[in-house]
Amino acid sequence: xxCVALVLLISIYLIAAGLPAIQKIGLIxxxxxxxxKPGAAVPExxxxxxxxxxxxxxxxxxxxxxxxxILAALxxxxxxxxxxxxxxxxxIQLLAGIPSVVYGLVGMLVIVPAVRSIFHLSDGACLFxxxxxxxxxxxxxxxxxxxxxxxxxxxxxxxxxLALGATSEETLIKVVLxxxxxxxxxxxxxxxxxxxxEAVAVMMVAGNASNMPGLFESVRFLTTAVSSEMSYASGLxxxxxxxxxxxxxxxIMMLNVLLNHILKGKKGAC
Numbered sequence: 001x002x003c004v005a006l007v008l009l010i011s012i013y014l015i016a017a018g019l020p021a022i023q024k025i026g027l028i029x030x031x032x033x034x035x036x037k038p039g040a041a042v043p044e045x046x047x048x049x050x051x052x053x054x055x056x057x058x059x060x061x062x063x064x065x066x067x068x069x070i071l072a073a074l075x076x077x078x079x080x081x082x083x084x085x086x087x088x089x090x091x092i093q094l095l096a097g098i099p100s101v102v103y104g105l106v107g108m109l110v111i112v113p114a115v116r117s118i119f120h121l122s123d124g125a126c127l128f129x130x131x132x133x134x135x136x137x138x139x140x141x142x143x144x145x146x147x148x149x150x151x152x153x154x155x156x157x158x159x160x161x162l163a164l165g166a167t168s169e170e171t172l173i174k175v176v177l178x179x180x181x182x183x184x185x186x187x188x189x190x191x192x193x194x195x196x197x198e199a200v201a202v203m204m205v206a207g208n209a210s211n212m213p214g215l216f217e218s219v220r221f222l223t224t225a226v227s228s229e230m231s232y233a234s235g236l237x238x239x240x241x242x243x244x245x246x247x248x249x250x251x252i253m254m255l256n257v258l259l260n261h262i263l264k265g266k267k268g269a270c
Contacts, residue, residue: 011249018246021045021239030243036210036225038237045240047247049212053219054251057130057202058195065135066188069142074172076143077150096140104204107133112205119216125207126216133205134198138191145190149183150176193252199223222248 022030025045033046072092076085108125111132116124157179161171177184199221207218208228220228226241226248233241 014242014246014249017239017242019243021236021243022246024236025240025243030240031247034212038229038233038240043236045236047222047225047244049210050220050222050225050244051247053127053206053213054196054221054223054248056213057127057134057206057219057221058192060127060131061134061138061195062188062192064131065138065191066142068135069139069187069191070146070177070184072139072143073146073150074176076147078168078172078176092140092143095136096144100137100198100200101204103133103137104201107201107205115216121216123207123218125205125218127206127213127219128215130202130206130219130221133201134195137198137201138194141191141194142187145187146180146184149180149187152183153179189255192255196248196252196255197223199227203228222251 030045030047031051032048033044034048035044035046036049037044076088080088107129111129112124114124115121115126115129115132119128153176157175158171161175162168166174202221203224206221206224208220208224209218210220210225211217213219222244226244229237230241
């Protein structure tokens with residue numbers, strides 16, 4: 001009940017704080033505008049670049065991180081034995097405990113210069129660097145939840161597949177992964193939530209510029225737009241930042257609703 005009450009209070013507060021700016025600016029100009037200039041003589045509050053940067057960053061991080069995480073979970077569940085499994089599991093837990101600012105610092109000192117050098121860019125702080133950092137950050141979540149889903153499966157399913165003549169690889173791909181799909185889907189959604197909600201690391205490696213997203217362009221996510229300006233914003237700009245937070249909150253809720261719909265449809269079909 002406390003958790004439900006907190007979610008309701010957060011929802012009510014964001015709606016109350018975010019709607020005034022949307023009413024003044026207009027929903028369509030706010031969501032589809034491509035220019036963010038709150039300090040101009042004629043202020044402009046368009047957040048489409050922030051939305052697209054967040055979506056592209058999330059998609060890129062999931063495309064890179066999810067397959068690696070699932071394969072790592074399969075190896076830990078079915079391939080790694082004894083001390084190897086214990087050491088790797090401990091390293092994954094350690095990776096999960098590293099603060100976001102440390103990821104951002106390593107990204108700024110290692111990944112950003114490497115991207116600048118490899119692709120001959122004037123500045124390596126871009127969407128591509130952010131995708132690399134975010135894909136690393138979601139690995140502990142994807143691996144640990146996928147591993148739990150795989151290890152919770154009845155051994156009879158795997159043994160039955162092997163008894164019918166399937167190879168180990170075919171069993172893993174056609175039996176184990178589909179049976180653990182609910183847990184893996186939950187891992188993907190939590191990873192997506194981690195990506196969408198990350199601010200500090202992204203701010204340090206993405207360039208924090210309000211440009212339309214390009215793979216090697218400096219970009220600003222929804223979270224970084226709020227965190228970078230909240231300390232000095234006032235008036236309509238401050239209200240617009242709360243509106244960005246409301247859009248972010250709605251986006252995360254839509255992800256959860258979509259997952260529940262997909263899982264219920266899958267179970268109904270079964």
